[in-house]
Amino acid sequence: MGTVVFGAVSHPSSSPSAEGDGDLRETLIDLFVSVARARPLGKALSFEGETYSYAALDVWSRAVAERLWAAGVRRGDRVALRMAPGAEVVAAMLGILRIGAAYVPLDVRNPPARNEFILSDSRVTAFVGDPGEGPPSGLSGLPLIGTDDVAKLLLAEASGGAAVDDHAPGPDDIAYVIYTSGTTGRPKGVPVRHGSVVALLESTSGLFSFRPDDRWLLFHSVAFDFSVWEIWGALSCGAELVVLPHWTARSPDGYLRVVREAGITVLNQTPTAFGAFADAALRRGEDLPRLRYVVFGGEKLTPAAVRPWAERFGTERPRLVNMYGITETTVHATFREWDRAELAGEESVIGPPLPGFVARVVTEDGRDAEPGEVGELWLSGPQVTEGYLERPDLNADRFPLGPAPDGGARLRYYRSGDLVSRRPDGDLVYRGRADLQVKLRGHRIELSDIEGAVRAHPGVVDAVVWVHEFGPGDSRLVCALVPSDGADGPGTRALREHVGGLLPSYMRPGRYLSLPELPRTVNGKIDRAAVARIFEEGR
Structure with a gap:
């Protein structure tokens, strides 16, 4: 049946087509069941000291699937999934997929109005997890299987009923529908097929040396498609998936501790999150001998953001991999391992x-x-x-x-x-x-270039730049930043001198604002609209 371990046995070959299907004939459930049969006692999942074998996760997810089937969920349906990070969310996701349904993740931090829109737009037929304190009106009449119900199914014995197996998904079935997290405009649902995720795993199988003894950290919300790579990167090769608690993900020192104590070998980060993580590691003088890979995605990665880390840890262990990708192209689309030659330049090379x-x-x-x-x-x-x-x-x-x-x-x-x-x-x-290019006083400006210059200052962890209209005909560049020392930062004069040595005058911010952290969207990217509101309110 295809791959159990990346790089060991390849999936069927695939090629681009006008339809986009390729020739892949496996599903995510095929991959999981294959691994569960080959490594039943292997560690599949852990959360806060509890560990679950592949055999246990297999039985648990089958029990969830049978519960969904009994509630009327059928192949091709869409099921809302709203849970805080934990073992239950992975079992629930697998259960939904096992009967050919697709999960529609709702981040626990979503405002109610966003959840209302997603429930209505996706036309879900059931809800799994926690509806929240103010349950969306779109839940009316839908079967509800709570987080506690999913947890109790761990102790249930799956009947092995034919209904689940008879209605397993095919490669053309939708596995999930993730909504883009733009802070303005109408969110867009992106349905992604099993075959597209299998194509991702196949296309990367020869680029990494992932192993069954790896430990992956589930750092991201299941509403952000980086989580798809984290979950299936681990489960498709028989590795262990370590789920990071929601509150720990907000603390760089906290998840640094988890990475060290859990012996994480594969860490996936947006550059924003990595900046805080790297700052914590360097500040505390930590050693991370088990860490083999740091995979970047979700945002532009600049050499300046990685140099302090590379000076301390090098570029060979962990290996630093820049992967550009988009939800619409199934998580990752390019691969480039960065070495010292890349870090010596200033360009963000994403590779072929x-x-x-x-x-x-x-x-x-x-x-x-x-x-x-x-x-x-x-x-x-x-x-x-x-x-x-x-x-x-x-x-x-x-x-x-x-x-x-x-x-x-x-x-x-x-x-x-x-x-x-x-x-x-x-x-x-x-x-x-393209939408971060602005024209100011006749000059075409790429805002991310300015952000990279500000981040290159040793006293800055992260930065975001935008154009603010102070009055009619008075539009100027403004920068909000997170200082590395947790105080007020390097100061406006020092920043102006630093940026002035890197950028022409028309690309230099006129105002700087230090913040303890930059607000983020549910997928970990900087919420530019929220930063602009903070600046406006503080004027």
Whole structure:
């Protein structure tokens, strides 16, 4: 049946197609059951001192599936999933997938209005977990299986009924629907098929040396698709998934302690989260001998953000891997391991596309960019999703047909909205978001370039820059930052001198605001709208 351990036995081959399916014929449940049979006593999951074997998680998730089936959930249905981090959320997720349904995650930090929208837009048929203090009105009439109910099913004996196995998913079935977490506009549901996630695991199998004795940290919310990589990176190769408690994830010192004490070997981080983690590790002088990989994703990674870590730990253990990706292309789309040569430069190199992808760099006038020329990244392949849920007009714009490199049948691409350039060796360099480019006093400015310059100051952990209108005709760059010493930071004069040595005058912020932390969206990215509100309220 395919892969049990990455790099040992490969999945069936896949190739890009206009439909985006590829030739993959396995599902996530196929992978999990295969591992559970091969390593029944292996450690699959742990949370706060409790450990569950693959056999135990297999029986537990089957019991959840049978409970869902008894409640009327069927193959192709969508099930809302709202739980705080814990073993129960993984068992519930597997149970939903086992009967061919898709989970629709609701972050426990979501405001009620967002949950109301997601429940309505996704048309879920059941709810698993904790409805919260003010249950959404969209729950009316839906079967509800609470977190405590899922926990009790750990002690239940699955009947082994044929209903669950007879209605197991196929590779074209939807595994999950994750809603994009933009702070403005209408959230968009992204349905992702089993086959697309299997394609991700297949395409990365030869790039990493993941092993059954690895311990992965589930750091991210299940409402952020980085969690898909964390969960299935572990479970597909027989490794152990360590679930980080919700309150610990908010404390860099707290999750540093978990990484050290639990012997985490694979850590996945947004650059924002890693900045705080690295600062804590360097400040405390910690050694992390078990850590083998740090995988970056979700945001632009700059060499300046990694240099202090590399000076202390090097780049070989742990290995530092920059992976660009988007929910619409199933978590990760490129791979580039950073070494000292990359850290000596200033560019954010994201590497070549993963095997199976076709990548175009398209200029504003619609032609393919020359090497070194900046354009929008278009991606095609088996990891590309089918489009947004019930958004045909948007799908027509964001998922266009385009030419194949070999001149064959036209391919369906996803227009990422991200700007890149291609090096002569084929590596892609991330240049920023098209929607983070601003024009100020006649100059076209990439805000992330300014943020990178501010972060390069040794007294700064993180920074965000935007344009604030102080009055009619008076628009200026403003920067909010998190100081590394937890106090007021390096001061405006020192920051201006530092940034002045790196950037031209038109790219230098006019105001600086020190904050204890930058507010984030549920997927760990900086909430730019919330930062701007804090600045406005403090004026």
